[in-house]
Amino acid sequence: MTSATSPASVTSSGSGAPPGTERAAQSGFALGLPPRPALLSRPAWIALIALIIAVGLGVPFSALVLPETSAFHLSAYMMTLTGKFMCYAIGALALDLVWGYCGILSLGHALFFALGGYAIGMYLMRAIGHNGVYQSDLPDFMVFLNWHALPWYWEGTQHLWYALLLVILVPAVIAWVFGFFTFRSRVKGVYLSIITQAMTFAAMLLFYRNETGFGGNNGFTDFKRIGGFPITHPGTRTALFLITFAVLVLAFLGARAIVTSKLGRVVTAVRDGETRLMFLGYSPLGYKLFIWTVSAILCGIAGALYVPQVGIINPGEMSPGNSIEMAIWVAVGGRGTLIGPIIGAFAVNGAKSFFTANFPEYWLFFLGLIFVLVPLLLPRGIMGLIELVLHKRDRS
Amino acid sequence: MAFSILRLARRSIGTLGIALITIAPLVAFALTPADIAPLAADDFDAKSAAIDKLIANHDAPSHALLKALSEDNALTTDSGEVLIQDGDTTKDAITGKAVSAPGAQPVTLNNLLRSKVSGALSGSQLDSPDLETRRAAINALLQNPDPSMKPLIDAQRAKETDPGLKKKLDTLWAMTALHNSDPATRLEAVQLVAARHDLDMNELLRPLVAKKPDGTFVESDDRVRAAAQAGIDELDAIQRRSEIAGTLFAGLSLGSVLLLAALGLAITYGLIGVINMAHGEFLMIGAYATYVVQNLFKRFAPGAFDWYPLLAVPASFVAAALVGMVLERLVLKHLYGRPLETLLTTFGVSLILIQATRMIFGAQNVQVSNPAWMSGGVTVMPSLILPYNRLAILAFSLIVVGIAWAVLTKTRLGLFVRAVTQNRRMAACVGVRTSRVDSYAFAFGAGIAGLGGCALSQIGNVGPDLGQSYIIDSFMAVVLGGVGQLAGTVIGGFGLGLISKAIEPFWGAVLAKIAVLVLIVLFIQKRPQGMFALKGRSAEV
Numbered sequence: 054m055t056s057a058t059s060p061a062s063v064t065s066s067g068s069g070a071p072p073g074t075e076r077a078a079q080s081g082f083a084l085g086l087p088p089r090p091a092l093l094s095r096p097a098w099i100a101l102i103a104l105i106i107a108v109g110l111g112v113p114f115s116a117l118v119l120p121e122t123s124a125f126h127l128s129a130y131m132m133t134l135t136g137k138f139m140c141y142a143i144g145a146l147a148l149d150l151v152w153g154y155c156g157i158l159s160l161g162h163a164l165f166f167a168l169g170g171y172a173i174g175m176y177l178m179r180a181i182g183h184n185g186v187y188q189s190d191l192p193d194f195m196v197f198l199n200w201h202a203l204p205w206y207w208e209g210t211q212h213l214w215y216a217l218l219l220v221i222l223v224p225a226v227i228a229w230v231f232g233f234f235t236f237r238s239r240v241k242g243v244y245l246s247i248i249t250q251a252m253t254f255a256a257m258l259l260f261y262r263n264e265t266g267f268g269g270n271n272g273f274t275d276f277k278r279i280g281g282f283p284i285t286h287p288g289t290r291t292a293l294f295l296i297t298f299a300v301l302v303l304a305f306l307g308a309r310a311i312v313t314s315k316l317g318r319v320v321t322a323v324r325d326g327e328t329r330l331m332f333l334g335y336s337p338l339g340y341k342l343f344i345w346t347v348s349a350i351l352c353g354i355a356g357a358l359y360v361p362q363v364g365i366i367n368p369g370e371m372s373p374g375n376s377i378e379m380a381i382w383v384a385v386g387g388r389g390t391l392i393g394p395i396i397g398a399f400a401v402n403g404a405k406s407f408f409t410a411n412f413p414e415y416w417l418f419f420l421g422l423i424f425v426l427v428p429l430l431l432p433r434g435i436m437g438l439i440e441l442v443l444h445k446r447d448r449s
Numbered sequence: 450m451a452f453s454i455l456r457l458a459r460r461s462i463g464t465l466g467i468a469l470i471t472i473a474p475l476v477a478f479a480l481t482p483a484d485i486a487p488l489a490a491d492d493f494d495a496k497s498a499a500i501d502k503l504i505a506n507h508d509a510p511s512h513a514l515l516k517a518l519s520e521d522n523a524l525t526t527d528s529g530e531v532l533i534q535d536g537d538t539t540k541d542a543i544t545g546k547a548v549s550a551p552g553a554q555p556v557t558l559n560n561l562l563r564s565k566v567s568g569a570l571s572g573s574q575l576d577s578p579d580l581e582t583r584r585a586a587i588n589a590l591l592q593n594p595d596p597s598m599k600p601l602i603d604a605q606r607a608k609e610t611d612p613g614l615k616k617k618l619d620t621l622w623a624m625t626a627l628h629n630s631d632p633a634t635r636l637e638a639v640q641l642v643a644a645r646h647d648l649d650m651n652e653l654l655r656p657l658v659a660k661k662p663d664g665t666f667v668e669s670d671d672r673v674r675a676a677a678q679a680g681i682d683e684l685d686a687i688q689r690r691s692e693i694a695g696t697l698f699a700g701l702s703l704g705s706v707l708l709l710a711a712l713g714l715a716i717t718y719g720l721i722g723v724i725n726m727a728h729g730e731f732l733m734i735g736a737y738a739t740y741v742v743q744n745l746f747k748r749f750a751p752g753a754f755d756w757y758p759l760l761a762v763p764a765s766f767v768a769a770a771l772v773g774m775v776l777e778r779l780v781l782k783h784l785y786g787r788p789l790e791t792l793l794t795t796f797g798v799s800l801i802l803i804q805a806t807r808m809i810f811g812a813q814n815v816q817v818s819n820p821a822w823m824s825g826g827v828t829v830m831p832s833l834i835l836p837y838n839r840l841a842i843l844a845f846s847l848i849v850v851g852i853a854w855a856v857l858t859k860t861r862l863g864l865f866v867r868a869v870t871q872n873r874r875m876a877a878c879v880g881v882r883t884s885r886v887d888s889y890a891f892a893f894g895a896g897i898a899g900l901g902g903c904a905l906s907q908i909g910n911v912g913p914d915l916g917q918s919y920i921i922d923s924f925m926a927v928v929l930g931g932v933g934q935l936a937g938t939v940i941g942g943f944g945l946g947l948i949s950k951a952i953e954p955f956w957g958a959v960l961a962k963i964a965v966l967v968l969i970v971l972f973i974q975k976r977p978q979g980m981f982a983l984k985g986r987s988a989e990v
Contacts, residue, residue, distance in 0.1 A: 158789040231970075238973055243724040243788050247924045248970065254921050255963040262959055373921070377726075377796050384793060417804035424797020428790035429783055 090313055092306070101302070108298050116291050129287065132294055134406065136362045138399050139297045143304050143355035145382040145394035147348040152380065153389030154312050155344045156324030157241070161249030162352050163375035164256050165224040169353030170360040170370060171260075172223055174273035175207060176216030177284075177361065181277045193275070194268040204266040213280055220357040221350050228349030229342060236341045241327070250373050260368035272367025279361050290362070297358045301395070304351055308391050311347065320344050381420075384427050387434025396435055480510050480543050482530070488518075488556050489525035497562055504569040512570075514542045519566045524553035531556070575605040580614075587617045599625040620644075627653060632670040639673055643680025654680050691830040696950050702839045704946025705846035706908075708939060709901030710923035711930075712853055713894030715938040718927060720870050720890045723781060723791045727799040728923070729916025731895045733806060734772055735765035735902025736911045740815050755820040758903070765903035766896040772802075773895025777888050785887075799916070806913040814912035823907060842904045849900055854935055856893065866890045925969055 093101065116127040144166050151157045178192040187196040191203065209215045231252060235245060263269040282289040311317050322330045323337045330337055360366045369375075378401070386397025401423065408416035431438060484502050487495035500518070503511040513533060517523040522534040523542070530550070531542040538547050558566065571589035574582050583605075590602070602625060606618045623641030626634055639657065642650050657677040660666055666674060714728050739761040746757040776798060784791045819838050826836040857863035865886045868876040877883045905915065922945065930941025945965065952961035 152789075156789075158792065234970055235973075240973060243718075243722070243792060244928060246789065246792055247724060247921075247928065248973075251921050251925060251966050251969075255966045258959045258962055377793065380793055381797075384790070414804070414808065417800045421797040421799075421801035421804065424800065425780055425794050428787070428794050429780065432787075432790070 089315075089318070092309055092313060105302060109295065112294060112298075113291050116294075117287060129290060132290055133362055136290075136294045136297050137359060138402050139294075139301050140355045140359035140362070141379075141382065141402055142395040142398040143297075143301050143358070144352050144379055145386065145398040146301075146304055146308055146391060147351035147355065148379050149383050149386075149388055149391055149394040150308055150311070150348045150351070151345055152383055153391075153394075154317065154324060155320050155341060156327075157341065157345065158243075158246045158380060159249045159345075159348075160246045160373060160376045160380065161253040162348070162379050163371045163373075164253040165228060165349040165352035166356035166359070166375075166379075167256075167260075167366065167368070167371040168224045168227065169220045169356030170366040171267055171273070171356075172219035172353070173216050173357040174276075174360050174366045175210040175219070176213055177276040177279060178268075178273050179207075179211040180279060181275065184277050185275070192268070192273075194263075194271065195266075198263055207266070217357070220353050224349040224353035225346050228346045232342050232345040233338075236338050236345070250376065253371055253376055254373050257368050257371045257373075260371065268367070270368060272365060272370075273360075274365040274367075276361065276364055284361060284364070293358070293362055297362070300354060300358060304354075305391060305395070308351075311344070312391065316340065316343070378420075381424055381427070383434075385423060385431075385434050387436030387438075390434075390436040393434050393436035400435065480506060480508065480514075482543060485514065485531045485542060486529050488523065488531050489529045493559055493562065496556075496558070497565070500562060500565055500569070504565075510543055510545065513545075515566055515570055517542070518556060518558065519563070519570055521555055523556040524550065525556055526550045526553050575601050576608075580611060583609075583611075583614060587614055587621060590621055591617060624653060627657070632673055635670065635673045636676055639676045639680060643676065643683060651681060651684050654684070687830070691833045692954075694830065695833050696954065697947070698833075698835055698839075700947035700950035701843060701943060702908075702946070703950055704943035705843045706901070706905060706919065707923050707926045707946055708942030709842075709846050709849060709904055710898060710919045711926040711938050711942050712850065712935075713897035713901070714923055715927045715930070715934065716853070716857075716866075716897070717891050717894040719934070720866060721781070721785060721887055722788050723785075723795070724788070724924070725894075726792060726796040726920070727776065727802060728795075728895075728898055729918075729920035730799045730802040731769040731773060731898035731916070732902035732905060732919060733802070733911075733913065733916040734769045735899030736817070736906040736915055737806065737810060737815070737902075738765040738768040738899065739903045739906040740810075740817050740911055743817055755822060758820060758823075758907075761903055762900060765899040767899075769899025769902065770892040770896035773898075774888060774892040776895075777891040781891070782884065782887070803913045803916075810913070812913060814910045817906040817911050819907055838907045842908060845900075845904055849897060850935070850939055853897060857935065862886070862889055862893075925965070929969055929972065 115125050119126045148162050151159055185193040187193055189196045259265055260267050261270050276284050278284055320340050323340055327337055382397040382401050383394040385401055387393030408419055485499055487499040503515055517533040524532040524534055532539045532550055532553055533542050539550055541548050571586040574586035577583050602621050606622050609615045609618050620641050623638035626638040629635050642653055654677045658674055710732055717725055742761040742764045743757050746754050823838045823841055826834040828834050865881045868881055869883050869886050873883055926941040926945045930937030949961050949965055952964050
């Protein structure tokens, strides 16, 4: 979809221009643009590989080998919590792609998150088999509603591969169709945010209904096994944790690859001056659609990893409030940095766990204050703060 | 609910009466103690039979006892005597002699028996010489048609002189004559009943076109059946019309609420390009201000309680406007030019306001009662009652729109607001203090939302989450109408209300919401800037 207005025409015409820096000449840019950064700097690669080794070896060892009495034992609670945070981090990363780099503040990403969750949830419900309360072929809630056959859209969900396909396809199709219609009519800025929020709200109302066939307000829960493995077994949990971590790393690298590519540059240009970009001969529609759909897919995958770990999915997951909370993770971490949203997701949700355990009535105050103070005092989030500190040290 | 119970009662009286006519011939008995003894017992069926005897009697003591029953003046003693309370004295129901009965209890009647008694009393007043008494009696019988009154109605119909009452008596006669053995009489009766255009008559006409289990019609005469069918069709048409009118009114009512919520939003968005996610909480603040004012009236001026809205309206405006002003000065001012961050910030403010309200007033809904003049409603059609509180809010919202229009077009502040909306920098160049205008306009928009909250408190629940339920819809109204356009918001609000309520009967509330959303997304394909787009230089900034 991006080929129609590829930046190639611009870059190739640059070859006859006077030589710029060596790097820019290599990539065909000779317009005085700053060089495109590498995927990761050398220290970053080293840090990332060290982290992968530490997590890949340390987590299984600490969760499975060490006895529960050991101080370094990773409890099931902590593992689920961290796994949950990593799913949130993938979601935040997805949102950063569209908000931080394309200027689209989506207040509907909780929908894509929940859709991914529901897609894998359908498989998990089918995988319960006859172990449900009613010991029927159908999921319990359908027996409860006195349904006698699966609705057509449940067809094939007994296969894990098909459910995984749905995890990607459903958010992708919905995002593409929605994006096509809104971007085409050049809805942008706050308007777009409000419409994405309304979309999520409508979907939530739809999923709350029993007739929709997704368990009404109870949603899906009481899962037994995934891919043949018992879902609460420590080994399965550890595997899910490691898969989530791997997806987070891959998602980060993938997102980084997108934003450092030529396409990423055009996307950033859409953010900074869409009208100007159009005057230069680009049609922003394809770029926006691409980044929007990729982001939705990523968010769906995050949801699909989230559900087996927390063991429940219900329509509350797609409430408008949840979408807005995702935005604040990005804002706290620093948008347009990719690493920031990951930090933000961990920081805000860590604070949430702390407050809801200790001062439940003050959590909303605290969250509200973050919403108010971060844009006021920390417009570039934690990453901005870190950069500021580093710069000061450089100068002194 | 109460309506359907009444209907049920009426239907059973009807069948009971018909049964009575066919089984027991109408013969007058002298009143004996045995006849009325069941009134003292607890068996309602026996009581019903006793009352039927009283009705059939048409003599003075029976009438007096019926009257006493209808006024709750009938007493019974433990020994089974029935007495009538007359002021301070009690009299025996049959002999009329004064007796003293210290332990007498009032006769208890259920609703069914009560309406039977009042129907019978009306029947006996049909031949009263006083026109008004007759009219009241006929109207009461029309409400509670009772075939046992047939002889009285026939007699009065023959000698009634007043044309209006004569017509009513005709109907009344028709209602009792539907099962007459003569087809011509039945036909006339059916036509008269159908001409009443009263939806309750459906129940009288439907049995006439029904089929027996063996496939033949209950009503043997074709012409009678056709007339009954025509009557039913006409009644159905009336029913449809009143349903459409009801939907229209519900839509306008929802629209007026959305309008109140969206108006302030449209002003602030048009002016500073800020979508205020805390706007719903201004509604909530207005509603709680109304609640506080109401409580103050309850405590300090219970006599003037009916007039508390007079104070609640300005109080809710001021409360919301103050909070809005503080919000603008402390927070939003520093975020101008960053609309997406403002969106998040105002969401945070809404969280704080909701949680603060929960801690001050509790998480439960609070009770805001309507003043007496706002309860009840005006009956437009038999099945369509427009509640006064909704009518009041409709009027109120139009007044608020009028005030907003006046402020924006007729005052100096309005002139500045419009100037800043169109071109901020140029307005600043010619000396408009834009930052001050921003503050005032924001406070004004918040105040209007407060007024909306005051209105909402009269028709819905008042709780900390009040604003959340309206905010998305009012955003949609703004998107639909176009930003910063008063006319657009009015059309957007009412349009959204009408569309939602028009779809609801077919698809249910949830699908209606989704359908409306899809419609809006499709609509902005055609008109990206809403129905009333800004034109010229100020259009694209």
